Amino acid sequence: MKNDSVFVYSPDLLGYKFSETHPFNQLRVQLAYELLRDSGCLNDDQIIKPRQATDEEIILIHDPGYVEAVKQAGQGQLNREIALNYGLGTEDTPIFPNMHEASSWIVGATLTAVDHVMEGKSKHALSLSGGLHHGFRGKASGFCIYNDSSIAIEYMKRKYNARVLYVDTDAHHGDGVQWAFYDDPDVCTLSIHETGRYLFPGTGSIHEKGAGKGYGFSFNVPVDAFTEDESFLECYEKSLWEVAEFFKPDVIITQNGVDAHYYDPLTHLSVTMKTYTEIPRIAKKVAEKYCGGRWIATGGGGYDIWRVVPRAWSYLWCVMNDQAPSGQIAENWLKRWTNEAKHPLPPTWEDESGIYKPIPRKDEITSKNRATLEKSLYSIKKSS
Amino acid sequence: MIVQNMMQKNVVTIHESETIGTAIQLMLEKDIRNLPVIDKNGDFLGLVTDREVKDASPSIFHQNEHPEDFEKPVSSIMKQAIFSAHPFDIAEELSTIFYEHNVSCIPVLEETKLVGLVTEREMLHAFILLTGTHQPGSHLEVVVPNEAGELAKVASVLKDFHLNISSVLVYPSHNEREKIIVFRVGTMNPLPVIEHLIDNGYEVKWPPVPGERDEK
DSSP, X not given: OOOSEEEEOOGGGGGOOOOSSOSOOTHHHHHHHHHHHHTTOOXXXXXXXXXXXXXXXXXXXXXXXXXXXXXXXXXXXXXXXXXXXXXXXXXXXXXXTTHHHHHHHHHHHHHHHHHHHHTTSOSEEEETTOOOTTOBTTXXXXXXXXXXXXXXXXXXXXXXXXXXEEEEOSSSOOHHHHHXXXXXXXXXXXXXXXXXXXXXXXXXXXXXXXXXXXXXXXXXXXXXXXXXXXXXXXXXXXXXXXXXXXXXXXXXXXXXXXXXXXXXXXXXXXXXXXXXXXXXXXXXXXXXXXXXXXXXXXXXXXXXXXXXXXXXXXXXXXXXXXXXXXXXXXXXXXXXXXXXXSSOOOSBSSOOTTSSOOOTTHHHXXXXXXXXXXXXXXXXXXXX | OBGGGTSBSSOOOEETTSBHHHHHHHHHHHTOSXXXXXXXXXXXEEEEEHHHHHHHSOOGGGTTSOGGGGGSBGGGTOBOSOXXXXXXXXXXXXHHHHHHHOOSEEEEEETTEEEEEEXXXXXXXXXXHHHTTTSOOEEEEXXXXXXXXXXXXXXXXXXXXXXXXXXXXXXXXXXXXXXXXXXXXXXXXXXXHHHHHHHTTOEEEESOOTTSOSOO
8 A cells, every 4th residue: 555545636626616706615625735735744646636527427326317407507508497496506506617527526536535445545535625415316505516425425335335434524414415325224324513403404303314224324413503622522423433333334434524613604613623633533543443444535514714624624634644733834825825815814723712702501502412412323222 | 285285195094894903903004093984985984093992902911802892893983073174274274273172183075075184294294394494495583573564675685695485484572573584595605695684784583693603
């Protein structure tokens, strides 16, 4: 094995761009990439180039009619009403030129990561442009066109006959992936997210457990608004270990959205960089124990692209390589981006203490989350 | 929503002359708690629920006594004087019957024929549809004065932001001079519209906007 981990990257992945003002901005992938380069944490021989996914691969999950619609939309040839029926041309997923090609690069990047790990060329692989977990079989939703996570899972099932554990720590529920495998006992989904009581997409309650043969293979831990590091990590760590022990996967694919951070404008959780250093550490340990190390990680949500995403995603890569950067952020990187950044860039890898005011209901939130966690894992306890 | 659009249409039924034993078997097989009884013309005669079955069954301590009881016709235990609905009744009326009379199921009749059944399950599903939670969306709570035209004003702001509304609910507020309107909108990013509403003097109860989102 040449490298323990590979980083899937090329500028082709940055073409997924809705508009100048849209909150989903893949510049963040470039920012993370450059931060890693400037910090000396990413070498040339660790980078692999992605490929574009084929239509056959995309329709492993998506409806052929939908794929056709995305192609036409990207050429400006899709009628507005038909587009809206496919969730295209909305405020969340506006139409942009060559949207099919841009989306297939992202799917291809995640599949490249998958092949590398499943063929034993590396233990871990990172596809930061992926993790578009809201995409449905026949509908774009929540900034996502093709669901690279779902496609990768189905691809691993068919090509490598693998039992796949999907772990989603984006602040939004991983609905697209959950529903794609809701009745499938060979795919287990675990999503830890802000409660859907108010937040998009609204699903992800503890009672969504799967259906038919897949009953008991969907796990959801919806945490309360204003949840902080300690409670979020408690929910994550405990559920991940228990679900992995129950399911005994061949491989783990994680969706590493980083929008649960306090700074994120779209959500209402209060976690900090501490959470984003621990999430990958635990995932790696679990993969080591149950899957011979096989772990594919993707990006996902993350809408504070200056203060949160570059540090959190860089850290994810560092954990894959047993590195733990701390202290000052690379000077070159800070200098290059300071003027463009919408907020003053944090000077250190860690968040300063006191970035938010103490949460008055902390104890109540912690105990509520603990009760949610217990209920969510109840089916495992009952069967063991 | 009218009853026709929310009721079960392929209802499992039993003929009046079938035995109690057959009825119990059927309810177990189909995993149902309510079994309408009909005659040979399909006219509705009554209802057997798990309550009737329980009353007619021996105690678990005397399971094998009087097996002949199970040979009696279902018509001997069915409940007859019960609430029924018409396909054109509306969901709200039915919910009142469920709530006030504590029933578990309402048969839907056209004259004397059984055409459908509404159980608590269909009733709840109708409410899920009304709240719009079956579609991906964000939840937005806006406090407005208790006056004519307020809903229209907020809705037109949503229109200006090209947001599709999946559902609207209007809640009473503790303060009689206000109401709370709950929108479910098909977007992951409700921030721009929230900021606009606040700038125009509305109180948005949830979600909080960044900068003001420390819990109060």
